[in-house]
Amino acid sequence: MSDIDEELRSELQRQGIWVTSMQELYNWGRKNSIWPLQFGLACCAIEMIATAASRYDIARFGGEIFRPSPRQADLMIVAGTVTKKMAPQIVRLYNQMPDPKYVISMGACAISGGPFKQGYNVLKGIDRYIPVDVYIPGCPPRPEALLHAFMELQRKIDEQKLTGAGKAAHLDRTHPSEFPVPAFGAHDLEPAANADVFRPMKIERT
Amino acid sequence: MMDSPEQIKTRIESAVPGAKIDIVLNGSPSQQSSLLIDKEHARQIAQFLRDDAALRLDFCSNVTGMDWLDRVVTKKVIVKKIVEGEEKEAEETQQEKIPGYLEAVYHLYSIEHKHGPIIIRMRTNDRSAEAPLPSLTPIWRSAEFQEREIFDLYGIRFDGHPDLRRILMWDEFKDYPMRKDYRDPDDYEYEPTPHDDVLERAKQHYAPRPQLDGAENITAQP
Ligand code: SF4
Numbered sequence: 001m002s003d004i005d006e007e008l009r010s011e012l013q014r015q016g017i018w019v020t021s022m023q024e025l026y027n028w029g030r031k032n033s034i035w036p037l038q039f040g041l042a043c044c045a046i047e048m049i050a051t052a053a054s055r056y057d058i059a060r061f062g063g064e065i066f067r068p069s070p071r072q073a074d075l076m077i078v079a080g081t082v083t084k085k086m087a088p089q090i091v092r093l094y095n096q097m098p099d100p101k102y103v104i105s106m107g108a109c110a111i112s113g114g115p116f117k118q119g120y121n122v123l124k125g126i127d128r129y130i131p132v133d134v135y136i137p138g139c140p141p142r143p144e145a146l147l148h149a150f151m152e153l154q155r156k157i158d159e160q161k162l163t164g165a166g167k168a169a170h171l172d173r174t175h176p177s178e179f180p181v182p183a184f185g186a187h188d189l190e191p192a193a194n195a196d197v198f199r200p201m202k203i204e205r206t
Numbered sequence: 207m208m209d210s211p212e213q214i215k216t217r218i219e220s221a222v223p224g225a226k227i228d229i230v231l232n233g234s235p236s237q238q239s240s241l242l243i244d245k246e247h248a249r250q251i252a253q254f255l256r257d258d259a260a261l262r263l264d265f266c267s268n269v270t271g272m273d274w275l276d277r278v279v280t281k282k283v284i285v286k287k288i289v290e291g292e293e294k295e296a297e298e299t300q301q302e303k304i305p306g307y308l309e310a311v312y313h314l315y316s317i318e319h320k321h322g323p324i325i326i327r328m329r330t331n332d333r334s335a336e337a338p339l340p341s342l343t344p345i346w347r348s349a350e351f352q353e354r355e356i357f358d359l360y361g362i363r364f365d366g367h368p369d370l371r372r373i374l375m376w377d378e379f380k381d382y383p384m385r386k387d388y389r390d391p392d393d394y395e396y397e398p399t400p401h402d403d404v405l406e407r408a409k410q411h412y413a414p415r416p417q418l419d420g421a422e423n424i425t426a427q428p
Contacts, residue, residue: 200396
């Protein structure tokens with residue numbers, strides 16, 4: 001695939017010739033048909049349902065086919081509070097999704113534990129165990145925010161490379177597509193976070 | 207009109223021989239005093255409360271757990287003292303140690319007579335893990351899940367419960383998170399806006415500030 005000069009391309013387009021690349025075509029197809037996994041965890045799920053229904057209508061962006069099986073889904077929308085009891089199941093569902101797969105972490109709870117952050121029973125963010133592509137802050141985020149995240153994800157898919165150094169994760173054999181499922185321990189999940197995935201910001205304070 | 211707790215107490219005592227009942231006063235505006243019943247006769251007392259024609263407390267709406275730590279109560283007492291050969295009354299402060307215990311509180315109503323609540327309590331001997339109390343699920347079926355929840359979060363073992371397992375936490379979990387001395391696991395490594403206790407715990411994860419070499423104090427000379 002060679003890079004084509006943008007000016008030449010638009011010139012050709014004006015003359016009725018449409019030039020594209022394999023990558024563009026491939027990503028265009030993928031990004032306009034994203035099948036989310038159908039599950040909700042807490043109050044944020046209600047907003048997700050509203051987004052899928054007629055008023056906000058995620059079908060306008062090609063994401064209306066909510067699948068009840070992880071084997072048929074490309075997108076996991078973690079919509080709500082992830083309890084520690086539920087976390088292993090979420091990782092297991094993620095592992096069962098075929099590549100390429102993406103994760104949207106929807107709402108304060110899925111990002112960090114949200115209002116239940118200091119609860120003994122709530123996971124402080126799903127990014128402790130699986131990689132997240134788009135985060136949506138809010139409690140709950142409005143359907144428009146979920147649509148925005150969806151469009152962000154589409155932009156991200158559009159930029160993925162098929163070949164070369166920074167190629168997409170699902171085409172890179174060295175990139176893991178499954179992550180270890182945490183075990184139920186005597187006091188907490190074990191491990192409490194997957195160090196290969198979770199990189200908390202280093203805060204410098206005294 | 208439903209009987210007062212005092213009347214109910216005397217009626218239970220005549221119906222269930224040997225039952226020991228204390229009235230726990232509630233000084234708040236609700237005035238909802240409760241009956242502290244003894245473990246040994248709890249099942250019989252509960253049966254009486256449910257089946258007695260005048261009370262018919264056929265619905266247990268709520269079961270709550272409580273954790274009371276060891277505490278020291280300071281009291282003023284009047285003691286007789288012999289001062290200079292004369293007996294006098296003097297005020298003295300005494301400290302009483304009350305060992306901790308766990309408590310289960312049941313709120314009872316009558317659907318038939320439309321009255322309630324009558325509140326009964328039971329106390330364990332101590333705060334040990336799986337301190338026993340008799341289960342009242344055989345009397346009020348609605349207590350089943352709530353007693354399981356108390357078992358899960360406070361660690362009271364309800365003897366005679368048909369299916370006593372953890373209900374919210376996983377089976378492998380060992381702690382009792384609602385006890386007052388529970389300390390949650392340390393996952394405070396990333397706290398964007400910590401304060402109070404959270405700040406104290408988050409601090410242990412903070413990287414130390416880089417050593418300053420004094421260059422930041424140099425200001426431009428005019
Ligand atoms: S972020 Fe707010 S709305 Fe969403 S699941 Fe948590 S508490 Fe509910």
